[in-house]
Amino acid sequence: MPIGQVEISAQFADRFGHLPNWIVRAPGRVNLIGEHTDYNDGFVLPMAIDRAVWIALRPRNDRIVSVYSIDYDEPGEFSLDELVTPAIKPRPSVAPPSATDGRGFMSGWIEYLKGTAWSLQEAGHRLTGWDGVLAGDVPLGAGLSSSAALEMAAARALAAAGELPWKPVEMAKLGQRAENQWVGVNCGIMDQLISAAGRAGNALLIDCRSLQTEPVPLPRGTSVVVLDTSTRRGLVNSAYNERRRQCEQAARLLDVHALRDATIERLEQSAGKMDPAVLRRARHVIAENDRTLLAADAMRRGDAVELGRLMHQSHRSLRDDYEVSSDALNAMVECASAHRSCFGARMTGAGFGGCAVALVRAEAAEDFARDTAAAYQRKTGHSPAVYVCQAADGAELL
Ligand code: ADP
């Protein structure tokens, strides 16, 4: 269900009998290139998309946050005084099946709001309670980071009610802390930062060490298409943690603080003393950082062909060296790349399922989406979802 300012406002009015004071919106994202580089202090190049989580809210004069989730058709409530430092909780999506909704997720959505409130309070912010309704159209668990969109929408709502200034980088860090320490997902900073600081018409080159960001425009006449394989894997978490450990091990062996500081030449010199799997992981991360900087250069020049070529290389590296692709993702990327209007395609997000992203000629984007979906379905038997995306602004108060 596409959602917007008018719908969310009407939903709030239905429930509370008056209009909301504020509406906040925080987008999902797709990463164009720079995959599994964020936790190696490297570079990423995501764009915020025109799918978002929305909250309409009105402050209360107590410490209760009371929210109705339209998508789950379920109320959630907590007191800002009950948010004690958590023992790490299991990830909602890996909870026992009995606790899940029809889409395979536990209805743990309130934990993202609690975690964000906890994190803001831990940072010394004084918060106020509010009533709200929550809805979104970022598909859940598809790799478009609905969780970061929810955290940034929650942060924006908490900031509005508590009259805090909106500082995108600080709020992104606090959202990441909520996801790491409250929800228990060991993610990097990319998802929250692009959701907080995205720019319409642009991707954002993010230096995950300094957290400096630079908008880079999408090449003129191109569109970004997200291709959801409609496959999901439960093992993403353990594989992700294993990759992180392997990267840390490679950095230690190369005697650098993080793989961001290593070069391919240095890696080749040390290849003999490395476990072959660790070597491949490091080779992906180091080359992917280089590719991401080259991709930003290509975008500054408006060079869609070069950007597409780099996306293609990125996919091969993720498939062969980082080993986080899947048959479905490979099939989707092959179907996309075979289309005449495609500049390049790759898996995007953590991997093992979820989405691919393609850069295509804008005037042929709808044809590309239809043809690629059909080709993928013939090849795999899965029914994909496709989204032609616009690059949107980051979290905002409307
Ligand atoms: P991803 O971030 O890849 O979309 P996650 O598993 O990290 O997947 O986050 C999905 C979770 O975020 C959902 O299970 C739900 O708890 C929460 N969430 C995301 N969007 C919404 C929404 N519109 N309404 C309620 N909860 C949401």
Ligand code: MG
């Ligand atoms: Mg997530």
